[in-house]
Amino acid sequence: MSDRKQARMEVREQIREFLTTRRARVSPEQAGLPVLGGSRxxxxxxxxxxxxxxxxxxxxxxxxxxxxxxxxxxxxxxxIHHALQLTDVERAHLRDLLDAGRARPAAGLTSRPQLRAPVQRILDSMTTTAALVFTGRLDIIGANALGRALYGPMSSAPVRTVNTARFAFLDPAARTFWRDWDRIADDSAELLRTEAGRTPYDTKLIALIGELSTRSQEFRVRWARHNVRSYATGVKRIHHPVVGDLDLAYESTKLADPGQMLIMYTPEPDSPSEDALRMLASWAASKPDADKPHVADDIHPSRTDTS
Known part of the structure; x- marks a missing residue:
């Protein structure tokens, strides 16, 4: 079987499983249908x-x-949106899958995200906010100094692009770093599922999902749910090895480059988290360049993604 035919069959399977799982979660009572006697x-x-x-x-x-x-x-x-009581994110995901099912798969399709220099300058201009740029695959491809310091514990291999899903599911340190690891794990799988609908023929995304599915039971369970989500707002609860606990509100915004998302983290004013973030900024500034966290340092506008 050709790779293109296999890819299209996998998209059809995604459509089937997504609709099946959405249908299973809606009861006749929830749909306003009469329930007759007997078992279903x-x-x-x-x-x-x-x-x-x-x-x-x-x-x-x-x-x-x-x-x-x-x-x-x-x-x-x-x-179908009405019948299955889909969220707006789920409706968009179904539309992505349907569009992908009609499209002709490109051979060996993959994206090579690069951070444009103006975006890096914007990141660097933020000195009291931790800011990072993510791809749909959850690779970190850009960060300011505070963002690198905040996510520095994720970088066990300086020459490889940091991927937050790989860290969450495959690195034991993630369960200490994320104080609400279960929610982070849910979010990571759901964001990757959304991206799989948007770019189902991305070979690097396929490889990442295959790696996580092979090596993590926790990921396999969440992947099978077919739940999806989009970047939004919320609070990240982190335990940083240098400054301890941080509760950071985050905001997200899409960049002009397809699939790239800027996430900004900020603490409540006059809070312990604000003090901790200031300490982290001072710590990062005091470290020699060789000792600073290697988060997204391997990505430069003129270089190729090597993840």
Whole structure:
């Protein structure tokens, strides 16, 4: 079987599994359907119930759930969105999968993200905020000095691009660094699942997912859920080996370069976390260059991604 045919089959399987898992989580009661006597062999909604709620034929929905992505209009997608009670992120993910199912896979497709010099200058201008640039694969490709110091414990191999999902699932130190490791693990798998819908033929993403699936049971369990999420806002709870506990609110914004996201971390004013972040900045500034954390140092606008 050719690589292109295999890639398209895998996308069809993703469509099938995503719709199946979404259907299983919605009960007839949640969908406002009458519940008749007797036991149900199907967890969640039946296919014919989804079709009725979506306003499409049962045959059409069955074909769609089998991964046939042809001829899916926005009105059909809206119907499925309603029937399966999808979030906006889930609807966008389904649209990405359907678009990928129709597209002709490019041979050996992969992206080589590079950080543009103006973006690095913007990062460097932030002196009291930790700021980093991530790709959809969760590679860190840029950071300011405070961002490098904050995520320095992730960098066990200075010549390799740091990947936060690889750190979370494969490095035992992650369970100490992230004080709420379970949530970070959930988020990481869900962000990678979202990216897999957006760029399903990215060979580096495929390799990363394969590595995590092979080496981490925790990742496999989360990957099988088919949950998705997008970057947003929240609080990261970190235990840093140099300054201790930090609670950092974060904000995210998309950059002009496809798939790149700027994440900025800041503490509450007059809080212990603000004091700790200032201590971290002073510590990083006092270290010789050779001893400073190697986070994203291997990425330069004129270099090629070697991860």
């Amino acid at each position: 062999r199907v967890k969640g909604l039946r296919r014919e119930e989804v079709a009725t709620l979506a306003g499409i034929s049962v045959e059409y929905y069955i074909r769609l759930e089998r991964g046939d992505a042809t001829g899916v209009s926005e009105s059909v997608l809206d119907g």
